Amino acid sequence: MTDAAPARSRRVPAVVVAVLTLAASTTLANRVLPGWAYPLCGSVAALVLVLLGRAAGCTWRDLGLRGFRRPALVGLAGAGLVALVFGIALAVPALRTVYQDGRVGEPDLAQLLWLTCGRILFGTVLIEEVAFRGVLPALFGAADDRWRWGPIAAAAALFGLWHALPALAIGRNAAVHAVFGATPAVVLQVLAMAAAGVAGIFLHWWRHAGRGVLASVIVHFTTNAGGLTLAVLVR
Template identity: 35%
Template structure:
């Protein structure tokens, strides 16, 4: 088997799940479906000879990764909360998707759906498995660039829903919003890869979870 075969297998699984998950699966299945797909993308990597440390970083990095992720997440999260107080930035939090979400829904999103269904799954796939497989046939930088590009493309369908639901981007064409979303998330993905390579996978998982949860909570509060 080619060294690249497991990589493209994982890419194919993620691409199929991206379409099916965003367009057809019910909302209640989001977390369990992502956990299943997460296991499915880890499995071929381990079967191909990738070590768990290649995915997550050395175990000795765990404590530093937790501290780094919590610290960075707190700083960025505070910045998001402050930005919501600025009139022109506040429009970006006017998201129709949070309308009708009650207090229980808020807790579910910020404590379960986002940390586990989004942050854990996406970081394992895009900062753990894909770069680990990519490094077997190319340089670490190119592996991270590929993973970042795929992370950007992963957000095409979700960004389309943002274009339809977010008042802050209402004045822009859908294509421009999608292009900006893809480019922006690709850059974020590259930054998260740098964080993973420096502190281990726990750091971007926590950063991702905190930032997205704070953003959701702010949008919910302002709805």
């Protein structure tokens, strides 16, 4: 038996445990736990997944958790592009409906800081990037130095499924409602999950270009937190 065979034998059950961990995490976060526990649940799940990846034989490099300078610089470049896109959408009146989202409410400054730096950063971005751009691609056999569609697409598909519960409320966004208002809820949910899967591939490109999960963390956080902040400002 080659050295690769035992590694694969460890990674198959690790994938199963990782998927079960993620399923439990999203169910607890979206259906069971109080709001204050949302980032705690995501952080604990991220730690469990990292330990699982290491136990399965993945290196820190495999997991995208080695290095700082290049991932940070690439991530900041991506954040700049996201900010540019947001600025264009904000400047064009016809595009401002993108920021009109019934899920946002009317948070004050303290609540906005909690939502962006608490819930989004630790409850959403951390777990999603560690899981779907770090641990799962590594367990599926992705290599840090080259693009491999199989592992990346598999992780992106699971990323889409991960959004099954959040996608139930996607119709409350004004732009989505204007385009898909007559679409059955289940179809809209599937479309939202498919869009999340495509976004997963996009985010993995940043992780790949930066040679680290930190790059996709920065892009992901800028997208989610920036979008929420603008939605609050233009409501």
